[in-house]
Amino acid sequence: MKELKVTPIKDGTVIDHITPGNALKVIRVLKLPESTSSVVSIVMNVNGKKGKKDIVKIENREVDPKELDKIALIAPKATINIIRDYEVIKKHIVEIPDEVIGITKCPNPTCISNAREPVESRFHVVSKDPPRIKCYYCEREPEDIAEGII
Amino acid sequence: MPMNFHHRDIISIKDFSKEEIEYILEYAKHLIPYAKAEKHTTLLQQMILATLFFEPSTRTRLSFECAMHRLGGNVIGFADPSGTSLKKGESLADTVRMADSYSDVIVIRHPQEGAARLAAEFSEVPVLNAGDGAGQHPTQCLLDLFTILTEKKKIKGNNVVLLGDLKYGRTVHSLAYALAMFKADLTFVSPETLKMPKEVINECKEFGIEPISTTNLEKAIKDADVLYATRIQKERFPDAEEYNRVVGSYKVDTLLLQQAKEDLIVMHPLPRVVEIDPKVDATKHAKYFTQAFNGVPVRMALLSLILGGKKL
Numbered sequence: 001m002k003e004l005k006v007t008p009i010k011d012g013t014v015i016d017h018i019t020p021g022n023a024l025k026v027i028r029v030l031k032l033p034e035s036t037s038s039v040v041s042i043v044m045n046v047n048g049k050k051g052k053k054d055i056v057k058i059e060n061r062e063v064d065p066k067e068l069d070k071i072a073l074i075a076p077k078a079t080i081n082i083i084r085d086y087e088v089i090k091k092h093i094v095e096i097p098d099e100v101i102g103i104t105k106c107p108n109p110t111c112i113s114n115a116r117e118p119v120e121s122r123f124h125v126v127s128k129d130p131p132r133i134k135c136y137y138c139e140r141e142p143e144d145i146a147e148g149i150i
Numbered sequence: 151m152p153m154n155f156h157h158r159d160i161i162s163i164k165d166f167s168k169e170e171i172e173y174i175l176e177y178a179k180h181l182i183p184y185a186k187a188e189k190h191t192t193l194l195q196q197m198i199l200a201t202l203f204f205e206p207s208t209r210t211r212l213s214f215e216c217a218m219h220r221l222g223g224n225v226i227g228f229a230d231p232s233g234t235s236l237k238k239g240e241s242l243a244d245t246v247r248m249a250d251s252y253s254d255v256i257v258i259r260h261p262q263e264g265a266a267r268l269a270a271e272f273s274e275v276p277v278l279n280a281g282d283g284a285g286q287h288p289t290q291c292l293l294d295l296f297t298i299l300t301e302k303k304k305i306k307g308n309n310v311v312l313l314g315d316l317k318y319g320r321t322v323h324s325l326a327y328a329l330a331m332f333k334a335d336l337t338f339v340s341p342e343t344l345k346m347p348k349e350v351i352n353e354c355k356e357f358g359i360e361p362i363s364t365t366n367l368e369k370a371i372k373d374a375d376v377l378y379a380t381r382i383q384k385e386r387f388p389d390a391e392e393y394n395r396v397v398g399s400y401k402v403d404t405l406l407l408q409q410a411k412e413d414l415i416v417m418h419p420l421p422r423v424v425e426i427d428p429k430v431d432a433t434k435h436a437k438y439f440t441q442a443f444n445g446v447p448v449r450m451a452l453l454s455l456i457l458g459g460k461k462l
Contacts, residue, residue, distance in 0.1 A: 110283050112264040118243050119268060137264025138285055139162070141349070 007041075012059040012083055018075040020045050023054035025074050025149045029103060030067060032058060070103050072096040074146045076131050096128045104133070104148040111138040121150070155455035159270040160278045162286040163324045168331050175296050178444075178451040181462065184220055185446040191462055192222035193454055200253035201227030202245065202269075203280070204236070204260045209420060210280045210290070213445035214257050221450055226252060243272045250275045255457060258282075276456045284320050290419060291324040293448040295332070297441040298376055301415050305332040311370050313339045313400060314380035314425060316346040321419045322380055323350050326361070330354035336361035339370045341396045344382065367400055371410045377402065377435075378417045379425050403427035407435055417441050 018026055023042045033040045039059040045052050054075075062082050071078060072094040082090040102120035106113050113121050113135065123133035126141065134141050142148050153173050159165075166174075183189040199218040203211050207229070215225045227249075228234055236245060242265060249256055250273040258269050259280040266279030266286070281287040298305050310329055312322045316338055326346065329336060336354060338346045338361050345363060354361050364370055371377060379402050387393035402416060402425060418426055418438040430436050454462065 108263060110262050112242065112260075112262045112268045112282075115242070115262060116239075117241050117268060119271070135264065137267050138283075139164075140263075 008086055009041075009057050009059050009083055010086055012057065012061055013063045014081040014083060015056040015058075015063075015071070015075070016053070016079045016081060017048065017050070017077050018054035018056065018071075019077070019146075020052040020054055022074045022146055023056050025146050026054075026056055026071050026078075028149055029070050029074070030058075030063065032056075068092060068094050069097050070100075073100060073103065073131055073133070074149060076129065096125055096131055098125050099123065099136075100125065100133055103150060104142070104145055105150055106135045106138060106140065107142045107148055108135065108138050108140045111135060111140070113137045121148075155452075156458040157276050158456055159266075159276050160288055160452060160456070161266050161270060162279070163288040163291045163328050164286075165288070171292065171295065171328070171331075174292060174448070174451050174455070175299055177455065177461065178292075178296055178447040179300065181447040181450045181454075184462065185217070185443070185450055187220065191220075193462060194218065194221040194223035194457055197223040197255070197457055198253040199223055199225050199227075199453070200249045200256045201225060201229070201280075202249060202256060202258045202260075203227065203229045204231045204258075204265075205281070206230075207259055207280065209442050209445060210259065210287075211257075213442070214278075214280065214289075214449050217446050217449035217453055220446065221454055223254075223453070227257075242268060246272045246277075249273070255453065278452065278456075281320065284318055286324060287320050288324065289445070289449055289452065290321050291328050292452075293441065293444045294321070294325050294378070294417065294419070295328055296444050296448050297417060297437060298334075298415075300444070301437055301440075302375060305329065305334055307334065308375040309335045309337065309373050310376040310378060311337045311339055311367075311374040312346070312378050312380075313367060313370075313402075315344045315382050316340040316380075317344040318383070319380045322346070322378070325378065326350050327353050330357040330359040330361075333357070333359065334376075335359070337370045337374070338363045339365065339367050339400070341365060341382070341400070343387075368406065368409060371406060371414070374410060374414055376415050376417060377410070379422075380419065381421070381423055381425055397424060401425060401427065402430060404429050404433065407433065410435070 041057040043055045078094045080092040081088045100123045122136040126132040126134050246269045255276050257278045257280050263283040263285035265282045270277040415437045416435045
C-alpha cells in the first residue's frame with residue numbers, strides 16, 4: 001500500500017517547492033502558527049518532479065499575498081496554492097521584491113542596523129536569480145541569506 | 151553641463167557618476183586660492199556646519215572646519231563623544247535630530263558602518279560622511295583623485311599601486327573603485343593575509359579594469375606612476391614577529407624609490423607610522439602633505455555646492 005507523506009487539506013494555503021531544508025525558516029518568516037486553530041504541517045526533503053523540496057501546509061488560513069514575497073528570499077522557487085474545499089482556486093509564484101525590510105538581519109556585527117537604533121534591517125536586492133542582497137547601511141552582502149532570517 | 155548637488159547627502163563614492171566627480175574636482179581646482187586664503191569669500195556666511203566626530207580625527211575634522219571657515223561659515227560640534235549625551239545612551243538617530251536643528255549641514259565620523267546613511271535618514275539637513283567604520287570615506291576618495299589629477303594632469307592610464315592593508319582599509323576600497331571608473335591601471339601590493347577583497351576586485355572588473363595582485367613591492371614600483379601607501383596595523387597580526395617582518399618588507403624609503411620612475415608620486419592618507427621613511431618627505435616624490443591640504447578645496451567645493459551657494 002502506498003503511503004502518502006503529504007495529505008490534502010480542505011481549506012487553507014499550501015506553500016510548495018520550498019528550497020529543501022528551509023521550511024522552518026518559512027514558518028518563522030510567516031510567524032506561524034498564529035493561533036491554535038491553525039494546523040500547520042511541514043514535510044521536508046521530499047521528492048518532487050524537479051528534485052527535492054519542502055512543503056508547508058496551513059489549514060484554515062489564506063496567506064495574504066503581501067506576505068508571500070517575504071519568503072521569496074529563502075524559497076525563490078516557491079509556489080503558493082490557495083485551497084478551498086479541496087480545490088486549488090488560486091496559484092501564485094513568489095517574486096523577490098526590490099527591497100527587503102525587517103526580514104533578515106545584517107551579518108556584519110559592526111553595521112549600524114545591529115545597534116540600538118530605531119531602524120529595521122534593510123537590503124537592496126542585487127540579483128533575483130540567484131538571490132543576492134546588499135545591506136542598505138553597510139553595503140555588505142550576506143553569504144547565506146537564510147542564516148540571517150529574523 | 152551644470153549639475154545639481156543642492157541639499158544632497160554625500161555618503162559613498164558609489165553615489166557619484168564619473169561626470170559628477172569631474173565637476174567637483176574641476177570646481178575644487180578653482181577654489182585653491184580661497185583655500186590658501188589668497189582670495190576671500192563670504193559665500194556661506196550665517197551658515198553653520200555641525201561636526202559630529204565619534205572617532206578620533208586630525209586631518210578630516212580640521213580640514214572640514216577650515217573649509218567652512220574659508221567659505222565664511224561657522225562651525226559647531228564635538229571631536230569626542232565622551233562629553234555628550236551619548237554617554238547616557240542617547241541613540242545616533244536622536245543625536246542627529248538634535249544637531250540638524252542647530253545647523254545647516256552635518257559632517258559625521260562614526261565607528262560603525264552605515265552610520266552616515268542612518269544619519270542622513272534622520273536629518274533634515276544634508277549629511278557628509280567623514281568615515282564610518284571600515285565602510286566609506288567619500289571625501290577622502292575625492293581628495294585622493296584630486297591629488298592625482300593635479301599632480302599627473304590626468305587620472306586615466308596612470309599605473310596606480312595601492313600598498314598596505316588592502317583588506318580592511320576603507321580608503322583603498324573606495325579609491326580602487328573610483329580609479330577603475332576613471333580607467334587607471336591598478337596594482338595591489340599587500341601581504342598575503344591583507345589582500346584586496348574579491349568584491350572590490352570584481353567591482354574594478356565591471357569597469358573593464360583587471361588589477362594585478364602581488365606581494366612584491368620592488369617589482370611593482372618600477373612601472374608605477376602613483377604609489378598610494380597605507381598603514382599596516384599591528385593589531386591585524388597576532389604574532390609580533392610576523393608583524394615586524396611584514397612591515398619591514400613594505401616600507402617606502404629612499405632606497406626603494408631609486409628603482410622608481412622619476413615622476414612617481416607617493417601618497418598616503420595619513421597618519422603614517424613606519425610605512426614611509428621620513429627621509430622621503432624631502433624628495434620630489436612625496437605628495438602626502440599636499441594631499442592633506444587638498445582636503446580643504448575639495449571639501450569647500452562640496453560644502454558650497456550642497457548648500458546651494460552661488461558657485462564662486
